[in-house]
Amino acid sequence: MLKEINYYETTVKERSHFIDWERVHMVSCATIGYHLAVQRGVDPILAAAACTCHDYGRIITGKQTNHAYNGYQPVQSFLRKTKLFNEEQIELIATAVKNHSKKEEVGSPLEEVVKDADVLDFYQYGYKFATEAQKKRVESLLGHPVDVEIVESSRLPK
Numbered sequence: 001m002l003k004e005i006n007y008y009e010t011t012v013k014e015r016s017h018f019i020d021w022e023r024v025h026m027v028s029c030a031t032i033g034y035h036l037a038v039q040r041g042v043d044p045i046l047a048a049a050a051c052t053c054h055d056y057g058r059i060i061t062g063k064q065t066n067h068a069y070n071g072y073q074p075v076q077s078f079l080r081k082t083k084l085f086n087e088e089q090i091e092l093i094a095t096a097v098k099n100h101s102k103k104e105e106v107g108s109p110l111e112e113v114v115k116d117a118d119v120l121d122f123y124q125y126g127y128k129f130a131t132e133a134q135k136k137r138v139e140s141l142l143g144h145p146v147d148v149e150i151v152e153s154s155r156l157p158k
């Protein structure tokens with residue numbers, strides 16, 4: 001994935017999020033996701049992989065808008081190229097990628113790990129949330145209210 005980011009860094013210059021954020025977020029989400037998965041009885045390798053890839057749509061387009069859906073097909077091609085996963089696993093990971101922005105909904109256990117890792121990672125770096133649903137997730141995971149502002153996504157890391 002780091003090689004993919006390096007490639008798209010040179011080919012897609014205009015980006016809604018700064019490229020080093022993609023690198024940092026990818027790694028720390030994978031770590032958080034791995035641990036959440038172990039705790040919840042979800043396959044931690046699949047969870048770490050899904051967390052690693054969850055923003056692939058934004059990495060390849062540079063755009064936040066619809067990035068979850070935009071990653072669905074392309075991430076399948078990427079995962080096939082790695083030869084690390086079978087077709088069933090690729091579909092599970094790609095579906096988690098596609099649905100990870102639906103923070104107000106409860107999806108499959110794998111999808112929930114990705115969504116939770118995503119919001120926790122944002123929170124741990126001190127970024128503001130883009131939606132109330134993101135904030136509620138973090139509060140429910142931490143078990144206490146958090147004093148974080150909700151701002152429009154255009155103010156998220158560039």
Ligand SMILES: [Fe+2]
Pocket residue numbers: 025054055118
């Ligand atoms: Fe993310």
